[in-house]
Amino acid sequence: MTFSPRQQDSAIAAAGLAAGVLLTAVGAYDRNELVPWWAALVPVVLMSGLELLRRTHPIWTVSVGGVVFGVGVFYGSVLAMVVMFTDLLYAGVLYGPPRMAKVLHLTGGATTVVLSGLTLLYADVPNALVVAGFCGLIFIAPVWTADLVRRHRDRAETEHLRAEQTALLAELDRRGAVVAERARMARELHDVIANHLSAIAIHATGAQSLARRRQQPEDDPVLEALAVIRENSVLGLAEMRRMIGLLREEEPDEAYAAPRLAALDVVVAQARAAGREAGLGFEVVEEGERGVLSAPVELAAYRIVQESLTNAVKHAAPGTVRVRLGYRAERVEITAESAYRAGAGRPLQGAGAGLVGMAERAQLLGGEFAAGPADGVWRVCAVLPRETKEGRP
Secondary structure, three states: OOOOHHHHHHHHHHHHHHHHHHHHHOOOOOOOOOOOHHHHHHHHHHHHHHHOOOOOOHHHHHHHHHHHHHHHHHHOOOHHHHHHHHHHHHHHHHHOOOHHHHHHHHHHHHHHHHHHHHHHHHOOHHHHHHHHHHHHHHHHHHHHHHHHHHHHHHHHHHHHHHHHHHHHHHHHHHHHHHHHHHHHHHHHHHHHHHHHHHHHHHHHHHHHHHHHHOOOOOOOHHHHHHHHHHHHHHHHHHHHHHHHHHHOOOOOOHHHOOOOHHHHHHHHHHHHHHHOOOOEEEEEEEEOOOOOOOHHHHHHHHHHHHHHHHHHHHHOOOEEEEEEEEEOOOEEEEEEEEEOOOOOOOOOOOOOOHHHHHHHHHHHOOOEEEEEEEOOEEEEEEEEEOOOOOOOO
């Protein structure tokens, strides 16, 4: 259980007052025969009241507490009152302005010298030494202790701030390095891959124009292949520009927005055109309500379906490729099935990293992924959570 500063001050005041009343009631205090016994309680009550203000008004509590302490010594010293005065000195240095320690060190030292000197003048050396010892414990020890604690506290705060600044500078350096690397990647994509895709689209368009001028029939397989090449190169170029914009931390144009599942019909149409000669058909079935999916989940689902269709065009045996998207309450289930074709597949170039990429997309979102042949069917299964895990992209 943690107490607030106000509660702590109230507890100190109550404990001091209770101890003062108890000591006075049993007569355990330095009595003064010139004043009644109850007068010794007045400084105790006043000192306990000052304890309530030890943090908020340290200068006033120390100043008034010194006067109350002097009056208490005359009326009859109560140990509880003395202890509370030393606590006021301690709090004055700990919570007061920085100059408070110097002021109290000087006043405490001067008071000790004056009182021990007067005792030496009117009494003897042993009594002067006793007075000097008591004055040191009352006026100097709490001030010195609080000054030491405050120095350690300030040093700890300074080190903490320095550590935070160091961490902030390190984070800024890291972000700067990431931004520089992203800019370099964006330049490479723009200068190399994007230019190649532009050249492919331009040459495909030129070849289509040349074939039309030669009055080639519209159903010519060459023209159909050129149309597929041009369409895919244009879409690839748009995707590349979108990624370049994201790497440069620019606001992407509406035309380059992240692909959505609603655009899967375009991907399926491209797969049908590419797989027609290989005897492939494509079906996409959606089960349940799609609802609102987070952007990372929808992008991952789109890419997994896209890569599954691309792999089917490359490797599947003739038949129907079936894709099922099941929208559940807490997850999205993706299943792609195609006739299994043993061997290396069709002679189409590829990086061979499609399955790895799909698995990584699912795992980064906290989902599951599996792919492989079973009963003459190549099956791809992915399960994505609707809500990504905390800290995941």
